Amino acid sequence: MSIAAFVEQAVTSADKTFLQLRVDIVEGAIPAGSKLSETELSTKYQVSRAVIREAINRLESCHLVERKANVGARIVSLTPEGLIQLYQVREALEGMAARLAAKNMSDEEIADLTALLDNHFQTVKGGESYYQEAGDLDFHYRIILGSKNQHLIEVLVNGIYHLIRMYRVQFGMAGPRVTTAFDEHKHVVQAIANRDEELAEMLMRRHILYSKNNIERKLLQS
Amino acid sequence: MSIAAFVEQAVTSADKTFLQLRVDIVEGAIPAGSKLSETELSTKYQVSRAVIREAINRLESCHLVERKANVGARIVSLTPEGLIQLYQVREALEGMAARLAAKNMSDEEIADLTALLDNHFQTVKGGESYYQEAGDLDFHYRIILGSKNQHLIEVLVNGIYHLIRMYRVQFGMAGPRVTTAFDEHKHVVQAIANRDEELAEMLMRRHILYSKNNIERKLLQS
């Protein structure tokens, strides 16, 4: 089961505009904290204001923009505290996801996950740092999807992960920690393979907590 | 700090329609799983289709309705599995909320919370079952808000709690468990007052887990 199986393709014009805007926001083409003028965007993207409004509404439900009545929409502003709070939620949710994955993933899915990790290990040894982030993402996504919990999947995949990526891009952080994180991944998968829910959750929470601590250190020194 | 301080009042027409629709959906006036026709609703609520569309968009971000492009919106259908999954997410998030509340609530807020619980105890002894649900809600809301984590607050207050109430109303469940739940509340507050993050999280998780088990029993016997 590929991740691509879960990205619904854009059919309507509002869909495309939404996806485009989301990329532009996450990647920083439109600066964080800036105002989103409907008229301006409608000329820029060559669509009507109704389409822009629809796109902005969806961005708001991703927590990427905030709207005030009769005033307009602003892209959320990124703060160190906000990033910490995001990681706290992520710790809680992905911990639960790992617990549920240990219960609900099929043996085949677990085998695939193990294979993925071995594959990932080869490329890490090779020192290809580009594939690292994608590999990390794949690992986390598979466990989230493996929880089989729709609410969990929705909040993490459509909400939190885009925000985290936005922080990562705009705070100029490198991808996830390289060497140590890999062992942590391995242990989480082992716990899942052993169907040890308790341990899987604990290890995943620790893994994310370490990430958070790592980020906090980088934030302080900069 | 009252809960009312956090309910933004409706200023625009779409706001009012959204709030009205949300009540009608949660309380079951519009049956779960039914289709939401834009034209029909626009005549029923005496507003233009644009307003209805905006309202439906917001309902979608609460996970109360689902939309498909060029087809329309349906109210989510309620399933026992969905309710269980909801409680799993709730356990993870409110557990984390209790942990953060133990760290971040002010001494005054904790004193207020303790007073609330004493007050609640008096009414429970009096046997007034109506106030019970409100008291339970107040308890949980204060801890959620006490976490001081905006993401946590958003997801729980604007998302999950409305859904849970929808399940509670439409599955015809009584309010929260009466007698035992009160002791659990007391212990959570004690842990928070002692600033014991670990225990506060564990107790809150157990509290919600018991609720879930209680619900599962009721679902099976019906």
Place this chain on the structure above:
DNA sequence: GTTGGAAATGATGTCGACAATATAGGCGTT
């Protein structure tokens, strides 16, 4: 009788125009 397709119907998606509101700037007063 069944199946396939095309037209008809009804819905959602998109658009431009108008109304209502917030903000900025200028003007007058103190």
Place this chain on the structure above:
DNA sequence: AACGCCTATATTGTCGACATCATTTCCAAC
């Protein structure tokens, strides 16, 4: 010069009409 008010302007909110798409229905062919 500072403050308040009022007007001007620009933005958002709302509306009705049109375009586009999904679904249904009906008819014809097999």
